[in-house]
Amino acid sequence: MMKINKRKGKDYAWAYAMVGPTILGLIILNIYPLLKSFYLSFTKSNGFGISKWVGLANYERLAADPAVYQATLNTMIYTVVSVAAGVFLSLVVAVLLNEKIRGKGIYRTIYFLPVVSAPAAIAMVWRWLYNADAGLFNYVLSVFGISGVHWLTDPKTALMAIVIVGVWSMIGYNMVILLAGLQEIPRTYYEAAELDGAGPIRKFFSITLPMISPTLFFVVVTTIIGSLQVFDFIFMMIEPSNTAMQYTQSLVYLFYKHSFMMGDRSYGAAIVMVLLVITLIITAIQMKLQKKWVHYD
Amino acid sequence: MGCSKNKAWVVHCLLIAGALTMLIPFLWMIITSLKTLMESTMIPPTLIPSTCQWSNYADVWNSLPFAAFYANTFGMIFFRILGSVFFSATAAYAFARIEFPGRDFLFGIVLVTMMIPGQLFLIPQYDIVAKLGMLNTMFALVMPGIVSAFGTFLLRQFFLSIPKELEEAAILDGCSRWQVFWKIMLPLTRSGLIALGIFTALFAWKDLMWPLIANTSLEEMPLASGLASLQGQYSTNFPQLMAGSMIAIWPMLLLFVIFQKHFIEGISGTGSKS
Incomplete structure (x- = not known):
């Protein structure tokens, strides 16, 4: 008995020593900052690092700020379109790569290239492709008689232009995860279905889709969370003076602008709280939906 | 046919x-x-x-301190991998294998952190680094990634999948907890450690906002924010911008092509592990 207690005591000591650095780090780097940001959103800074409590003033300002509504809308549009298109295309590529074909490795490498490229570099080359005067896209379109699309400065196209870059750069990542899920489906299921005379479409909907639903769910969730935080491409591709800015800026961009470009961190903190609330609501909805359409076996 | x-x-x-x-x-x-x-x-x-x-x-190489950009990028990636892999592995082992008072609560902290958008941490993190007088240093680049909630969660899954009998036998043989962890469990989770290393590297490599805020002097920037200032400098001189982009992206592309198997395995594992 004594020996077991001693062993336990030693185990506890090891356990705390082993989780200690991570827990301490998370408290200093994440938990404290989370609470501090929350606190900041109820204060007003006078620019000298001294802040005073102003209650809900930042939230009242936020509720009356059309830029916040527009940025929320932009973020939602970006998320819905890029998740729908991005996950769909990733699934198509994964299904194609799951066929018995040659050269899988080469295809996989190529589709994955954007994932390992710096977003700033990706943004620059796309900004060049989209260039209204000398860009490759407008040249190709001019061959078909369409001319002068101002991809990144026309409020009607700018957000979709950013979505395209977002989708293009995420396909490889999601495809790899989905392909791993597809490869876990036993071949015998398909063989049995073939014996029953099922065609490729029938097989996809009655075997592939239900079997891959946990992986698909994971991909959808991570893509939504990532898309809600879109910033890099907007920051790199839309200049602050661009007239399309108001129709492309996301909540995170607005947070960055107020906190670090205009120095109003209290208001920035309030804006990022909106993102937190949206993220939590979507997470809750996902948990509910998950039970409905994900088949864990 | x-x-x-x-x-x-x-x-x-x-x-x-x-x-x-x-x-x-x-x-x-x-x-x-x-x-x-x-x-x-x-x-x-x-x-x-x-x-x-x-x-x-x-021209591009001479106009900006690219050598410093490289050094800062790889330094940041190296120290973040070192910190997050080591600390996540120890924490993940304890969470997976030792029953201790407060375990669920402490693991709750890990889970909560994972669900919060990272932007919520930025302003106070900046204040911490500023108060320490460490803006524009390697420390500033490394600090937010020195521990990892995601890594702790990921590696815990790996440890949970290892049969318990292995370490029980070792403990009966008189191995200490540390020896069990270091000599038996850690080698068995090698693929998990590599996966976390790759995730850490990719995340650090692609992160733009933190270096943009924390390290504003050119000499202390990693490639990500260095490229942003290149764009500021050459705004529409696309040949120069493209040359700069090429200089920036080739090392990671090369690493990917060489270690492709690990990249793919590491990432494909998360879908089913998480």
Whole structure:
């Protein structure tokens, strides 16, 4: 008995020593900052690092700020379109790569290239492709008689232009995860279905889709969370003076602008709280939906 | 047989179309980086530069401290991997294998942190670094990634999948907890450690906002924010911008091509592990 207690005591000591650095780090780097940001959103800074409590003033300002509504809308549009298109295309590529074909490795490498490229570099080359005067896209379109699309400065196209870059750069990542899920489906299921005379479409909907639903769910969730935080491409591709800015800026961009470009961190903190609330609501909805359409076996 | 041959053709055609869409921006980056400014704006655009302007690369290299960008990027990645892999592995082992008072509560902290958008941490993190007088240092680049909630969660899954009998036998043989962890469990989770290393590297490599805020002096920037200042400098000189982009992205592309197997395995594991 004594020996077991001693062993336990030693185990506890090891356990705390082993989780200690991570827990301490998370408290200093994440938990404290989370609470501090929350606190900041109820204060007003006078620019000298001294802040005073102003209650809900930042939230009242936020509720009356059309830029916040527009940025929320932009973020939602970006998320819905890029998740729908991005996950769909990733699934198509994964299904194609799951066929018995040659050269899988080469295809996989190529589709994955954007994932390992710096977003700033990706943004620059796309900004060049989209260039209204000398860009490759407008040249190709001019061959078909369409001319002068101002991809990144026309409020009607700018957000979709950013979505395209977002989708293009995420396909490889999601495809790899989905392909791993597809490869876990036993071949015998398909063989049995073939014996029953099922065609490729029938097989996809009655075997592939239900079997891959946990992986698909994971991909959808991570893509939504990532898309809600879109910033890099907007920051790199839309200049602050661009007239399309108001129709492309996301909540995170607005947070960055107020906190670090205009120095109003209290208001920035309030804006990022909106993102937190949206993220939590979507997470809750996902948990509910998950039970409905994900088949864990 | 004929039918399945046709099918393979269709699959290849679709995949090639997709692969071209993936490759064209990269090819256009290379082609443009070798053109003169004049030639880059010509309509119709030329597919092969009339004379290769290698000087674009030299000009860009000399106009910004790229050597420092490289050093800062790889330093940041190295220290973040070291910290997050080591600390996540120890914490993940304890969470997975030792029952101790407060375990669920402490693991709750890990889970909560994972669900919060990272932007919520930025302002106070900046304040901490500023108070320490460490803005514009390697410390500033490394600090937010020195521990990892995601890594702790990921590695815990790996430890949970290892049969308990292995370590029980070792403990009966008189091994200490640390010896069990270090000599038996850690080697068994090698693939998990590599996966976390790759995630850490990718995340640090792609993160733009934190270095933009924390390290504003050129000499202390990693490639991500260094490229942003390159764009500020050359706004529409696309041959120069493309040369700069090429200089920035090739090391990671090369690492990916060499360690491709690990990249793919690491990432594909998360879908089912999480």
